[in-house]
Amino acid sequence: MYYNPVFVSRVKQVIVAFTLFLAFFVSKAQAATPIDSVIADTVVTVENDAQHHEAASHEAKKEEKGFDITSFIFHHISDSHYFTLFGHGEHGIHLHLPIILWTDKGLVTFSSKEFNFNDDGTVAVEKNGQRFAMAHNKIYYANETADAHGSFVSHELNDKGDEVVTNARPLDFSITKNVFSMLLSIVVLVILFTAAARGYKKRNGKAPKGIQSFMEPIILFVRDDIARPNLGHKYTKFMPYLLTVFFFIWFNNMLGLVPFFPGGANVTGNIAMTAVLAACTYLITTFKGNKDYWKHIFWMPGVPVPMKIFLAPLELIGTFTKPIALAIRLFANITAGHILVMSLLCLIFIFNSIAVAPASIFFAVFIGLIEFLVAFIQAFIFTTLSALFIGMAVEEHH
Amino acid sequence: MDLLIPEIGLLVWNTIAFLVLVFLLGKFAWKPIMKAIHDREQNIDDALNKAELAKQEMARLTSQNEELMKQAREERDLILKEAKSLKDNIINEAKTQAQAEGAKLIEKARIEIENQKKAALAELKGQVSSLSLDIAERVLRNQLDDKNKQQELVNNLLKDVELN
Numbered sequence: 125m126y127y128n129p130v131f132v133s134r135v136k137q138v139i140v141a142f143t144l145f146l147a148f149f150v151s152k153a154q155a156a157t158p159i160d161s162v163i164a165d166t167v168v169t170v171e172n173d174a175q176h177h178e179a180a181s182h183e184a185k186k187e188e189k190g191f192d193i194t195s196f197i198f199h200h201i202s203d204s205h206y207f208t209l210f211g212h213g214e215h216g217i218h219l220h221l222p223i224i225l226w227t228d229k230g231l232v233t234f235s236s237k238e239f240n241f242n243d244d245g246t247v248a249v250e251k252n253g254q255r256f257a258m259a260h261n262k263i264y265y266a267n268e269t270a271d272a273h274g275s276f277v278s279h280e281l282n283d284k285g286d287e288v289v290t291n292a293r294p295l296d297f298s299i300t301k302n303v304f305s306m307l308l309s310i311v312v313l314v315i316l317f318t319a320a321a322r323g324y325k326k327r328n329g330k331a332p333k334g335i336q337s338f339m340e341p342i343i344l345f346v347r348d349d350i351a352r353p354n355l356g357h358k359y360t361k362f363m364p365y366l367l368t369v370f371f372f373i374w375f376n377n378m379l380g381l382v383p384f385f386p387g388g389a390n391v392t393g394n395i396a397m398t399a400v401l402a403a404c405t406y407l408i409t410t411f412k413g414n415k416d417y418w419k420h421i422f423w424m425p426g427v428p429v430p431m432k433i434f435l436a437p438l439e440l441i442g443t444f445t446k447p448i449a450l451a452i453r454l455f456a457n458i459t460a461g462h463i464l465v466m467s468l469l470c471l472i473f474i475f476n477s478i479a480v481a482p483a484s485i486f487f488a489v490f491i492g493l494i495e496f497l498v499a500f501i502q503a504f505i506f507t508t509l510s511a512l513f514i515g516m517a518v519e520e521h522h
Numbered sequence: 523m524d525l526l527i528p529e530i531g532l533l534v535w536n537t538i539a540f541l542v543l544v545f546l547l548g549k550f551a552w553k554p555i556m557k558a559i560h561d562r563e564q565n566i567d568d569a570l571n572k573a574e575l576a577k578q579e580m581a582r583l584t585s586q587n588e589e590l591m592k593q594a595r596e597e598r599d600l601i602l603k604e605a606k607s608l609k610d611n612i613i614n615e616a617k618t619q620a621q622a623e624g625a626k627l628i629e630k631a632r633i634e635i636e637n638q639k640k641a642a643l644a645e646l647k648g649q650v651s652s653l654s655l656d657i658a659e660r661v662l663r664n665q666l667d668d669k670n671k672q673q674e675l676v677n678n679l680l681k682d683v684e685l686n
Contacts, residue, residue: 198524296531303536314543317555324558
């Protein structure tokens with residue numbers, strides 16, 4: 125497997141440098157919110173911190189106005205039923221994406237406009253004799269009556285101390301921000317590459333030109349540096365998948381970095397997307413795996429029998445952990461990048477001072493540039509590892 | 523945590539959309555693009571191979587040409603050499619011929635001279651005889667008295683003439 129060690133370590137250095145930078149600022153300001161934790165790059169810490177934040181921010185909310193940075197950031201990286209062009213709430217301009225629900229009584233569709241930007245369950249929409257309320261961008265069956273806060277959903281504290289909504293949920297097949305953004309990227313990719321393909325047809329055998337010459341080096345990079353080293357002479361069969369994965373991830377990573385419409389969605393930083401991609405790689409390795417591959421899993425050649433028995437379950441688990449790691453890696457990297465940029469910008473609001481803005485924006489732009497590299501690297505790593513796993517499955521042992 | 527739990531709706535949409543994308547791009551983009559790139563690479567390889575062959579052919583032709591040139595040069599040298607020897611022969615022949623001719627001419631001239639000499643001698647003899655007669659006449663006329671003396675004188679004279 126090929127990594128550029130210098131490059132990766134540099135990225136890490138930068139991340140470490142920023143952690144220190146943030147830690148320094150936070151300790152100086154004695155801010156109530158432990159902002160440095162949000163840049164932690166493992167999922168587990170993100171999760172724990174988020175819980176911590178949520179609890180902390182809820183208390184803060186009760187006490188005074190305060191700027192709830194955690195929910196602000198998580199609102200930005202999570203899915204939504206609106207696509208905000210600019211502005212905020214009722215004063216902004218938004219795309220109201222359609223809500224498609226599969227309920228107990230069949231299919232229900234309506235526009236997200238009917239919730240009127242309400243996100244705490246205080247508006248109930250009645251359709252087909254059922255009432256729905258939206259809380260934290262999720263749609264629930266609404267209660268008959270509102271509670272003391274005017275909310276149609278019931279809250280309950282779970283064992284970790286988080287407030288969770290206990291209402292039942294219909295199956296939500298809405299065209300959310302992520303779905304919209306992903307469909308858009310698919311349209312763009314199809315147009316882009318069919319245009320390139322037309323170029324090849326029109327200028328058959330000649331040097332590439334225009335969009336064709338922009339795409340060709342990248343396509344050749346995928347073929348010569350990703351597919352061929354890992355798959356050998358069998359690479360042609362898997363090229364369509366690898367190329368699609370590479371360009372899909374890369375394009376969506378880049379689109380996620382664009383702060384305004386049509387970017388801004390967090391498609392590749394959503395576990396659902398990365399899970400689907402990783403599942404595709406898993407299915408290919410499983411169904412294209414040859415006899416040798418399965419033999420190496422269940423009855424490892426060249427080791428004593430007790431070892432074979434010991435290794436079999438490990439190898440079997442390994443087949444699942446590989447795609448899971450793929451999914452988590454992409455999700456965590458892209459999400460961490462978004463959180464990092466948002467946190468840097470939020471420094472202005474935490475200090476409540478415009479004086480912080482130059483430093484904050486400078487570092488946000490700097491991290492943004494690094495994220496451009498990360499966008500490419502993560503697409504490259506995902507594709508390389510997919511090729512590697514497929515290569516291991518189809519490899520012929522002599 | 524919300525972030526780690528995939529939404530069922532997103533999963534469904536993502537799966538459908540991604541499979542559609544793989545299908546569409548696979549059919550309408552990657553297949554023609556990869557084929558075109560592969561064909562072009564093949565073409566370039568072929569062209570390079572052909573160029574290599576042409577180069578070899580050129581080298582072969584050049585060496586052949588050199589061989590031919592060498593042969594031609596050798597042939598030319600041979601021809602020149604032959605021509606030279608021929609020329610020498612001709613010159614020698616001509617020389618010997620000329621010598622023979624000259625010798626012949628000289629011989630002829632010698633014979634002619636001999637003949638002329640003989641003729642001259644004959645003529646001289648005639649003249650000598652007439653001269654002798656003259657002398658005799660004169661002697662007879664002047665010294666007829668001493669006959670013996672005279673005779674001796676005549677004989678001596680004749681002898682001298684004959685020796686010439």
